[in-house]
């Protein structure tokens with residue numbers, strides 16, 4: 001059955017034609033493969049596609065397929081919402097949702113493999129969809145075991161908002177995925193405003209765990225930094241970030257905010273010249289830096305925005321930001 005699911009891309013027992021007919025019928029009666037069902041597909045001009053998927057209990061999550069030449073990146077969700085309430089995140093505004101099982105996480109990959117479609121050994125997988133993977137670390141580690149049937153661990157990235165016990169637990173795994181950390185500020189005051197999880201695991205504690213991460217030679221930790229106009233995009237903030245990230249072999253991925261006037265009414269994307277200037281400060285300090293010009297911006301948008309259309313919006317909590325160095 002695993003071969004049918006993973007090699008044959010089957011979605012039902014009926015398709016597993018080398019099983020005896022009577023067994024297939026009994027399986028169909030008693031069980032379900034549990035693969036997510038595609039509710040909606042939104043495709044951008046550049047081919048990036050966002051999928052709204054329905055899990056067997058009716059809960060909906062999002063997954064994204066981003067073609068990149070001969071390969072592609074598949075972005076999966078690990079929870080059906082998120083309790084961490086990052087200021088710049090639509091999923092966070094929707095609030096907490098249940099943990100996904102390992103099968104539901106790996107099932108998103110299989111559903112997209114059939115829909116997109118794509119074959120084995122062609123993908124990168126990133127845990128950057130809805131939810132905080134390391135608040136669901138047991139199931140995420142089991143999902144890694146499943147995904148590694150056809151995606152090498154060096155092609156899988158787990159992205160965390162900085163759950164220190166989860167980082168420590170993942171670090172004990174025999175095969176390590178890449179680690180990405182959503183940082184978005186290099187001082188505790190700004191980071192706590194943007195990412196309340198920083199109250200529980202402030203920057204010093206986070207970096208203690210990152211320094212202990214068993215990084216193989218030549219690999220780096222990725223720091224994701226969502227740039228929000230006037231909140232964390234000053235020259236001072238860039239210089240502080242450069243000093244901080246040098247503590248571990250790393251690179252910085254700058255993500256200009258994906259604006260969502262409905263869900264994030266006060267927050268703006270910085271102008272392009274400010275993004276370039278921020279990247280320039282990092283580069284001149286010797287920090288490897290890339291700017292993520294979001295693929296499929298508009299049609300695909302940020303995580304949570306498809307599901308968000310059907311979710312009631314809680315009241316907006318405005319958060320004041322200091323604007324040092326502007």
Ligand code: SF4
Pocket residue numbers: 081082083084085086089090091092093129130131132161182
């Ligand atoms: S950015 Fe990630 S960790 Fe933060 S609220 Fe959104 S889903 Fe949760």
